[in-house]
Structures are given as C-alpha cells and as structure tokens.
Amino acid sequence: MAKLRVQFESGEPERVIEFDPARAPFQHDGRPGSILDVLLAHGIHLEHACGGNCACTTCHVVVKKGSERLSESEEAEEDLLDKAPGLTPTSRLGCQAVIEDPDAEIVVWIPRYTINQISGHGG
Amino acid sequence: MAVELDGRLEAVVDHGADTRSLFLGLPVPFDFRPGQFISCRLPVGGEILNRPYSIASSPEETRRLEIVLNLVPGGPGSHYLFGLAVGAAVRFTGPWGSFVLDRAPEAETVFIADGTGIAPIRPMLRRGVATATGRPLRLLAGAAARDRVLYRDELDALAREYPAFRWDHVPSAALADEVRRRWVDGDADRSRHFFVCGVGAIVPAIRDVLRHAGYERRAVQYEKW
CATH class of the missing domain: 2.40.30.10 (Translation factors)
Structure with a gap:
C-alpha cells in the first residue's frame, strides 16, 4: 500500500492515507491516482477550480518527501507552476502528480490559501 | 474553501x-x-x-x-x-487562471482560437486593441467555415475600427500547419507573442510548433481545455 501523509498550513491535524495505486481512479477529477484524486476520495478538500484539468494552480501542493516517487511533471504543469504563488523547488500540481509506486511514501504540504490572480481577492 | x-x-x-x-x-x-x-x-x-x-x-x-x-x-x-x-x-x-492579457505586449501579438477557445480570447482582444501600441494584432480562428466563427460580426467591426487588427480563419484540422506556415516558415522574426486557446491536443501541438521554432517560452501563452 502506498502512504500519503498530508500536512496543512492551516494547522489542521495531519492526515495519513494508505491506498492501493492500482485501484485508481478513486473519483473523477484530476489524473487517475494523482494527489488530488487520492485526497478528494478521502474527504480532504483541495481546491481545483479548473476541475483538475491542468489549467490553473489552485491545487498547488509542496512535496516534502518522496517527490522522486511521483510521475514526472510535463510542460503544461511546469508552465502553470511558473505562475503559482508560493512556488518552491518541490511544488507540484495535485491534479497532475500521480502516485504509481505501491511502496511510495509521500509527504505533501497544503498551502493555506489558494490565491487567484486578482490582487485583493483571496480564494 | x-x-x-x-x-x-x-x-x-x-x-x-x-x-x-x-x-x-x-x-x-x-x-x-x-x-x-x-x-x-x-x-x-x-x-x-x-x-x-x-x-x-x-x-x-x-x-x-x-x-x-x-x-x-x-x-x-x-x-x-x-x-x-x-x-x-x-x-x-x-x-x-493565469492565461491573461492586461495590456497589449510591445510586440506583434497573435491570438489563435480553436472553436469555443475564442471565449477567453475575446476579452483579451478587446483589451489588446484598447491598449495597442501600434504593433499588429492578429487572430487566427479555427472553424469549419467563416460563418462558424463565434463573434465574427464583432470581429469584423473591431477590424474596421482598429486597422492594426486583422482576423481570419482556417479549418481546425489545418490550424497547426497554418501556424507553422505563417509564423515559423514565413519569416525569421521570433519576437511575436502568442495566446492560444482551444480544446484538446491541438493546443500543445501549436505550443510545440512555436516554441521549437525559437519563440520564447513565456511569449507563447496557452490554455488547453
């Protein structure tokens, strides 16, 4: 079973999810087996304004551990991350980063706010 | 939330x-x-x-x-x-979304819209002509026929009002080839800015045509639905 540990900037208690990547998709938004897919299926809200179609950055997460165990990012994800507020070297879009390895242990950090592109409008 | x-x-x-x-x-x-x-x-x-x-x-x-x-x-x-x-x-x-245009770039600007991909392009175009710097503004729409291009009457009116703006269309299936013909093979100018929107694989295909031809990454903005 893969393990996804989820930490929140908001201070919510950490969650640990164990799941079988081979059973993806777990719901209908984002790539099957993506961080977004796993979180939503386990009742953890992660904004995904574009529906998980790699067209915004609202599902931005920071991968604290196990980034090498995730699917590689493609050009479209890189282009969007380029514009993401709070970008870090291990930032990913939750809808695109897929956990395929059944032995993976991933730790992700969810920023407090999803920020849209109009200044003064917090999301 | x-x-x-x-x-x-x-x-x-x-x-x-x-x-x-x-x-x-x-x-x-x-x-x-x-x-x-x-x-x-x-x-x-x-x-x-x-x-x-x-x-x-x-x-x-x-x-x-x-x-x-x-x-x-x-x-x-x-x-x-x-x-x-x-x-x-x-x-x-x-x-x-970050596929935006706040003011016309200081460069020739090309909008490429396939089908309903013209939706976000329309306000961008309006802003583009309103803030135009004298550089050309172009729209290439992907549509089966001219009378299938959304907002065509408005586009015609815009072209009459702003001489720097011109638009036309090609069938969607020919869009990528037409982009290559006009803005890759047509000349060596790589200073243009592009805004591309549509549904599906045509969008990254056009992105790749342009970026691989030497246009700067950030000069090729796109949104794929």
Missing part, C-alpha cells in the same frame, strides 16, 4: 445546435482579468461538479458575465447547464 458567488441566468444565446452563450447576472460587481475563467459548482447526480468556463465578456461589464459552452455528448456538466431556464441560479467561484 473559495468564496462562492451566485449568478442568475439572465439570457441564453445559441450560436448553433450545440454551442451556447449563457449570460449570468451578478448581485455584486465582479473583478477579473481578460482571459480568466470561473469555476461553476453544478449540482449533478447528488454531488457538486466543478466545471471551469472561460469568461467571454469583458471586465468593464462588472455585473454580467458571459460564458460559452459546447454541449458535450455524455457530459453531465454541460447537459446540466444546457437544461437551465432563464432565472435559474448558477453558483461559481473565481476568477481563476
């Missing part, structure tokens, strides 16, 4: 059998940048679906949004929206 807003469906305009504009009246002014989208929260089948729709109207119109959608075969979101009657409420969040 993102703040939710309630729009009210004020009018429906059909562009064809399966393409429709919805006009949403808003209780409060809504600020956005040309090119952005809203995320509709649609109650379908006992759950809430997130469905993004580009804003086809301009930011200057703050109390009414226009979105354009295709009726997608088997698509629960578009079927829900096509089934709404005038007066219905549509809940949404936004604005979202």
Whole structure:
C-alpha cells in the first residue's frame, strides 16, 4: 500500500492515507491516482477550480518527501507552476502528480490559501 | 474553501445546435482579468461538479458575465447547464487562471482560437486593441467555415475600427500547419507573442510548433481545455 501523509498550513491535524495505486481512479477529477484524486476520495478538500484539468494552480501542493516517487511533471504543469504563488523547488500540481509506486511514501504540504490572480481577492 | 458567488441566468444565446452563450447576472460587481475563467459548482447526480468556463465578456461589464459552452455528448456538466431556464441560479467561484492579457505586449501579438477557445480570447482582444501600441494584432480562428466563427460580426467591426487588427480563419484540422506556415516558415522574426486557446491536443501541438521554432517560452501563452 502506498502512504500519503498530508500536512496543512492551516494547522489542521495531519492526515495519513494508505491506498492501493492500482485501484485508481478513486473519483473523477484530476489524473487517475494523482494527489488530488487520492485526497478528494478521502474527504480532504483541495481546491481545483479548473476541475483538475491542468489549467490553473489552485491545487498547488509542496512535496516534502518522496517527490522522486511521483510521475514526472510535463510542460503544461511546469508552465502553470511558473505562475503559482508560493512556488518552491518541490511544488507540484495535485491534479497532475500521480502516485504509481505501491511502496511510495509521500509527504505533501497544503498551502493555506489558494490565491487567484486578482490582487485583493483571496480564494 | 473559495468564496462562492451566485449568478442568475439572465439570457441564453445559441450560436448553433450545440454551442451556447449563457449570460449570468451578478448581485455584486465582479473583478477579473481578460482571459480568466470561473469555476461553476453544478449540482449533478447528488454531488457538486466543478466545471471551469472561460469568461467571454469583458471586465468593464462588472455585473454580467458571459460564458460559452459546447454541449458535450455524455457530459453531465454541460447537459446540466444546457437544461437551465432563464432565472435559474448558477453558483461559481473565481476568477481563476493565469492565461491573461492586461495590456497589449510591445510586440506583434497573435491570438489563435480553436472553436469555443475564442471565449477567453475575446476579452483579451478587446483589451489588446484598447491598449495597442501600434504593433499588429492578429487572430487566427479555427472553424469549419467563416460563418462558424463565434463573434465574427464583432470581429469584423473591431477590424474596421482598429486597422492594426486583422482576423481570419482556417479549418481546425489545418490550424497547426497554418501556424507553422505563417509564423515559423514565413519569416525569421521570433519576437511575436502568442495566446492560444482551444480544446484538446491541438493546443500543445501549436505550443510545440512555436516554441521549437525559437519563440520564447513565456511569449507563447496557452490554455488547453
């Protein structure tokens, strides 16, 4: 079973999810087996304004551990991350980063706010 | 959670059998940048679906949004929206997205819109001509025929009013080849800026044609639905 540990900037208690990547998709938004897919299926809200179609950055997460165990990012994800507020070297879009390895242990950090592109409008 | 807003469906305009504009009246002014989208929260089948729709109207119109959608075969979101009657409420969040144009670039600017991909391009174009620096503005639309290009009368009027702006169309299937012919093989100028929008693989295909030809990455902006 893969393990996804989820930490929140908001201070919510950490969650640990164990799941079988081979059973993806777990719901209908984002790539099957993506961080977004796993979180939503386990009742953890992660904004995904574009529906998980790699067209915004609202599902931005920071991968604290196990980034090498995730699917590689493609050009479209890189282009969007380029514009993401709070970008870090291990930032990913939750809808695109897929956990395929059944032995993976991933730790992700969810920023407090999803920020849209109009200044003064917090999301 | 993102703040939710309630729009009210004020009018429906059909562009064809399966393409429709919805006009949403808003209780409060809504600020956005040309090119952005809203995320509709649609109650379908006992759950809430997130469905993004580009804003086809301009930011200057703050109390009414226009979105354009295709009726997608088997698509629960578009079927829900096509089934709404005038007066219905549509809940949404936004604005979202970084595919935007706040003012015309200091370079020739080319908009490439396939089908309903013209929705976000329309307010970008309007902003582009309003802030034009004298550089050419071009729109290449992907459509089966000229009379299938959305907003064609408005585009014609814009072209009459702003000589720097011209538009035309090619069939969608020929779009990538036409882009290559005009702006890659046509000359060695790689200073242009591009804004590309459409549905599916055509968008990254055009992106790749342009970037691989030497246009700067950030000069090729795109949104793929």
